[in-house]
Amino acid sequence: MTRGADALALLRAELGDRVDTAPESLAAARADKSGHAASGQPIAVVHARSVADVQQTLRIATRTGTPVVTRGAGTGLAGGANAGQGEIALSVRGMDRxxxxxxxxxxxxxxxxxxxxxxxxxxxxxxxxxxxxxxxxxxxxxxxxxxxxxxxxxxxxxxxxxxxxxxxxxxxxxxxxxxxxxxxxxxxxxxxxxxxxxxxxxxxxxxxxxxxxxxxLVPGEVCTIAATFPDVRRAAEASAAVTASGAQPAIMELMDAASLAAVHALLSLDPPTPGAAQLTIQTDGPAAAAEADAIAAVLRIAGGNVALSHDRAEGERLLAIRRSMHPAMESLGTALIEDVSVPRSALPAMFDEIARVEREHGIVIPTVAHAGDGNLHPNFIFAGEPDEFGVIEAPEHVWAAADDLFRAALRLGGTLTGEHGVGVLKRRWLADELGDDQWELQRQIARVFDPLGILNPGKVFAT
Amino acid sequence: MTRGADALALLRAELGDRVDTAPESLAAARADKSGHAASGQPIAVVHARSVADVQQTLRIATRTGTPVVTRGAGTGLAGGANAGQGEIALSVRGMDRxxxxxxxxxxxxxxxxxxxxxxxxxxxxxxxxxxxxxxxxxxxxxxxxxxxxxxxxxxxxxxxxxxxxxxxxxxxxxxxxxxxxxxxxxxxxxxxxxxxxxxxxxxxxxxxxxxxxxxxLVPGEVCTIAATFPDVRRAAEASAAVTASGAQPAIMELMDAASLAAVHALLSLDPPTPGAAQLTIQTDGPAAAAEADAIAAVLRIAGGNVALSHDRAEGERLLAIRRSMHPAMESLGTALIEDVSVPRSALPAMFDEIARVEREHGIVIPTVAHAGDGNLHPNFIFAGEPDEFGVIEAPEHVWAAADDLFRAALRLGGTLTGEHGVGVLKRRWLADELGDDQWELQRQIARVFDPLGILNPGKVFAT
Structure with missing residues (x-):
């Protein structure tokens, strides 16, 4: 028997109907929302219902030397939960109490x-x-x-x-x-x-x-501001000015022109002014109204066309435009959603770098940013033929542009990933940010937890 | 040459006048503010002025297998920075830019x-x-x-x-x-x-x-409340009621009767009502006054005698009583200052446990608590003969009472140390809280950073 068949037999003996080998389940476990999928398919999906199920699965994995990839809802954007050839996909989605x-x-x-x-x-x-x-x-x-x-x-x-x-x-x-x-x-x-x-x-x-x-729950009203600017750099400068003013919005989201146009098209709204970028800002808490007024003043000085609402429902409607970004990108093609983060004062410079990358690589990179914290999500859109599982891998010229963009973020004092993680998609840049010494130290720490290297191998730390 | 003499010669050769072997410097490096001192004395105090100084010291330590104890201002309360026989005391106090x-x-x-x-x-x-x-x-x-x-x-x-x-x-x-x-x-x-x-x-x-x-800096006024209660349990219940009410004070400090009496004596204030305990609470931010009023109402319902001030200077005067706790304890004898933390709703039960420990062990344990976060500082006061360095070690009956108190905190869902650290004083209880498996894992992680075990050996992880 192969190692995989051995592990599968043991899993079935111990975990019975928690062990799922239906072809569609195995196929689904290969991918997340990153657009990337693992090579080959896992030997089984284990639907754990308890801590004991997880422990039993890992005991079998250790005994047989079988890699284990833990999964939740599969909404990751870096390929970190993608399970491939010879691996056990361990789903904890059913443990939801x-x-x-x-x-x-x-x-x-x-x-x-x-x-x-x-x-x-x-x-x-x-x-x-x-x-x-x-x-x-x-x-x-x-x-x-x-x-x-x-x-x-x-x-x-x-x-x-x-x-x-x-x-x-x-x-x-x-x-x-x-x-x-x-x-x-x-x-x-x-x-x-x-x-x-x-x-x-x-x-x-x-x-x-x-x-x-x-x-x-935060008491008091929620105020929402939508402000448009002639171009993305001015919107980024305005967001940095809001942070520098000392105001503390709960939410401050920036959408560039390409993002805004795509969402408006998806939601059948009137098209925005060409080139215009938008900030959507919410304040909350006891001083929400005063903070919103102060922020609106900063935005007007920065050249924004400002609308302010004290109505929660209207605020949700304005934010729905931002929350529709992901489906809007999917309507354009396949999206590689990146996740660099920079110090907030560097946001305008980072948008300059994105414009440069667009020019030099001849592609469009619709970008939204959590401008309140400096985390940007540049979307690399591409077309291609889906593989047998419907996955379209990002082509090499997209990765070359992404590489350029990552290095620009690092130069500006930023980081590769603000919240999506490294997964498989960014592992080849990890040592560039950490340095070789720290990379090796981190890997050794992981080995203390997992001496056999069976936990999500090949993720984060490229082998 | 011994290992120590070898290291000292190398340090002097590389770091010159940064290397201090004056007897009073070596003696001072043995102790912090915990009342505990290391056995013997270090071979030298290195006063690092730069990152390069620190690197050079550690290279010499690694080459000669000499332990290194890093020190700042020496105000620790767990013995973590105490340097002993054969060790290098590495002071970074001079790196203060x-x-x-x-x-x-x-x-x-x-x-x-x-x-x-x-x-x-x-x-x-x-x-x-x-x-x-x-x-x-x-x-x-x-x-x-x-x-x-x-x-x-x-x-x-x-x-x-x-x-x-x-x-x-x-x-x-x-x-x-x-x-x-x-x-x-x-x-x-x-x-x-x-x-x-x-x-x-x-x-x-x-x-x-x-x-x-x-x-x-937080804008707006600062409001300060002082509330006295007939006993410490009622003060603790009142603090839990404030937390449960949804108010968020910036500071909420509890002093029991023995603490309050000692501070009043130290500051030559009128003695407090016997048995009375006190809460000192500050609110800040735009809603400070409204929050203070709401908190005062909760305290009155809980049986408190409440005074509220909107004056910053008066607030600082009230808080000065709390901040005088440490010198007040020193005026009573030698103090072992403990640091357990419990979930906030367990504060009244923890004060019951402290009262029990006082009864069963026949000692008084003046206690203050950061009641807003559930962190208690019970003070074990004792007398004894100072050793050659003026240090009086806690006697065994004090440690027996502390042991009883630590275990009570763990039973209530708490932790050994909220902020002082483990150092040498709590290392023998570390595995009780972590469990043997986690203790061993943590030790292995430390070994990844420090394979030779020369960084602060014997601290945190008892050997």
């Missing part, structure tokens, strides 16, 4: 498979919410947010994922269960392994539970 | 030896501040805050140290320099080694620089 909500301690304990939006719907009656707010929140899991560090639109005001997780329960490659972190606001007992797991993309263990730090 | 302040990006780059208070004084003209606010802020260094995770009074509203550091520059045991983290709000490129270093107490490397996440 809320185990505890402690309003007095502002914490909840959840399983990893719960959807971000479902969690917040369940917390709402308590007057609570969990801040991470990726654009995919309706379809992405909390475990996936933790695995990648996907923070979303609210990070400048309400923090990144690392600020919103107190502890995680982690199953190691050999099946042992560790409880990392604490249930207290403060805790410095030993090394902070919780933070190490956040953003580790399945390379250190399988997150089977998380103790989340909650916030109270 | 601010290298960059970027108001538009809300970040600063600093050297580790700068005092917390000096940093905030320098940031004030920019309208900025760095949130970590340990009670020792006037005399403790930013590097020490990072090494221990010392957060202080403002953590519930303004976050812990981990939330306030974007990156650190770290010299490894072999002298290599790594730049960890990023300058952006968001960044998930590779494993989060910055967070791993925060609270690692000198066991992973030497922090020689830090990129700090700043906040803007």
């Amino acid at each position: 809320i185990l505890e909500v402690r309003p007095d301690d502002l914490l909840a304990v959840v399983e990893p498979g719960i959807l971000n939006a479902d969690l917040n719907a369940a917390l709402e009656p308590y007057g609570l919410w969990w801040a991470p707010d990726p654009a995919s929140r309706a379809i992405s899991t909390v475990g996936g947010n933790i695995a990648t560090g996907a923070g979303g639109l609210l990070c400048a005001k309400y923090g990144v994922v690392r600020d919103a997780v107190l502890g995680v329960d982690l199953v190691l490659a050999d099946g042992r269960l560790l409880q990392l972190g604490h249930r207290t606001v403060k805790g410095v007992t030993g090394l902070d392994l919780t933070s190490l797991v956040i953003g580790s993309e399945g390379t250190l263990g399988v997150v089977v539970g998380a103790t989340l730090k909650l916030r109270r | 601010i290298l960059e302040v970027r108001p538009d990006d809300l970040l600063a780059v600093v050297e580790p030896g700068i005092l917390n208070a000096d940093l905030n004084a320098a940031l004030e003209p920019y309208g900025l501040w760095w949130a970590p606010d340990p009670a020792s802020r006037a005399i403790s260094t930013v590097g020490g805050n990072i090494a221990t995770g010392a957060g202080g009074l403002l953590c519930a509203k303004y976050g812990v140290v981990r939330d306030a550091v974007l990156g650190v520059d770290l010299v490894l045991a072999d002298g290599r320099l790594l730049q960890l983290g990023h300058r952006t709000v968001k960044g998930v490129t590779g494993l989060d080694l910055t967070s791993l270093v925060i609270g690692s107490e000198g066991t992973l490397g030497v922090v020689v620089g830090a990129t700090l996440k700043l906040r803007r």
Whole structure:
């Protein structure tokens, strides 16, 4: 018997109908939302329903030396959860319970498979919410947010994922269960392994539970501003001016002309002024109205055409334009969605670099940015023939342009990925940012958790 | 030549007058503010003035197999920076420059030896501040805050140290320099080694620089509430009620009767009502007055005798009582200052446990708590004969009581240390909280950074 057949037999014996080898399930486990798919297909998808299922799967994987790729909802954008030839796809999507909500301690304990939006719907009656707010929140899991560090639109005001997780329960490659972190606001007992797991993309263990730090729902009104500018550089300068003014919007999103035009077309809205870029800004909390007025004044001085609404529903309608970016890009072709982040004052310079890359490589790169925190999502659009699983790989000239763009972000003091993770798509640039010494140190740390190298091999750290 | 003499000769050859072997310097390097001192004395204190000095010291340490204990201002409370027989005490206190302040990006780059208070004084003209606010802020260094995770009074509203550091520059045991983290709000490129270093107490490397996440000074008034209660349990219940009400004070400090009496005596104030405990609460920001009124109402319902001030100076006077706790304890004898943290709803139960420990062990344990975040500082007071360096070690019956108290905190879902660190004083309880598997994993991770085990050996991880 091959190693894969051996592992499959053991999985079936121990986990019965949790083990799924239907061709469509195996095919689906090869891909995420990145446009990339793994070579070949996994030997099985294990639909874990409990911590014990995860432990059993990993014990079998260790015994047989079989790689394991953990998956949630498969909405990742870097290929980090794609399972390929000879691998076990371990789905924790079915582990979606809320185990505890402690309003007095502002914490909840959840399983990893719960959807971000479902969690917040369940917390709402308590007057609570969990801040991470990726654009995919309706379809992405909390475990996936933790695995990648996907923070979303609210990070400048309400923090990144690392600020919103107190502890995680982690199953190691050999099946042992560790409880990392604490249930207290403060805790410095030993090394902070919780933070190490956040953003580790399945390379250190399988997150089977998380103790989340909650916030109270923000009282008061929500004000929304939409401001258009003649071009993207002026919009970027305006967003940097808002940050520099000391205002703290909850959301500040920038859409360039190509993005705005694509979304307007998708939603059958009147086409925007050619070349115009837009900022969409929300303020909240007790000083929302005063902050919105101050921000509007900054935007007008910066040359913006400003509309301000105090109506929550109107605000959601304005933000829906931003939230339609992903389907709008899909309407143009296949999109490679990138994720560089720069210091906020460098946003105008980064848009200059994107314009340069567009010129020099002869492509269009529609870009949206979480301008409040400096995280940009440039979209490389391309066409091509789908493979047998419907996946169209990005061609080499797109990667050459992306390479140019990554290096520009690093030169501006930025980072390769603000929230999507490294996965397979950015692993070849990882050492460029970390340096060879840190790259090797990180890899050795991963080996402490996973001595056989069976956890998501080939992801993050290129082999 | 012995290993120590060999190392000393090399240090002198390479670092000249940075190498200090004056008896009083060696004696001072044995101790911190914990009341504990190392056995024997170090071979030298190296006063590093640059990253290159630190690298050179570590290269010599690696070559000669000599342990290195990094020190800042020596204000630690767990013995983590105490240097003993055969060790090099590496002081980074002299590396105290601010290298960059970027108001538009809300970040600063600093050297580790700068005092917390000096940093905030320098940031004030920019309208900025760095949130970590340990009670020792006037005399403790930013590097020490990072090494221990010392957060202080403002953590519930303004976050812990981990939330306030974007990156650190770290010299490894072999002298290599790594730049960890990023300058952006968001960044998930590779494993989060910055967070791993925060609270690692000198066991992973030497922090020689830090990129700090700043906040803007909070506009609006500051309101201060002092509320007295007949006993500490009712004060604790009141603080839990404030948290449960949804109010978010910037500061909420609880002092029990013994603490209050000692501080009043030290400051020559009228003695407080016997048995009375006190909450001191500050609100800030645009809604400070409304929040203070709401909190005052909660406190009155909880049985408090409430005074509310809108005057900043009066507020500082009220808080000065809390900030005098440490000298007040020193006036009573030698104090072992403990640091357990519990979920906020468990504060009343934790005070019950402290009362039980006092009864069963026949001692008094004056206790203050950062009630807003659930972090308690029980003070074990004792007398004894100082050793040759003036240090009085805690006697065994005090450790027995502390052991009882630690286990109570763990039973209530708490943690051994909220902000002081493990050092030498709590290392024997570390595995009780982490479990043996996690303890061993953490130790292996430390070994990846420090294969020879020369960085602060015997600290955190008991050998």
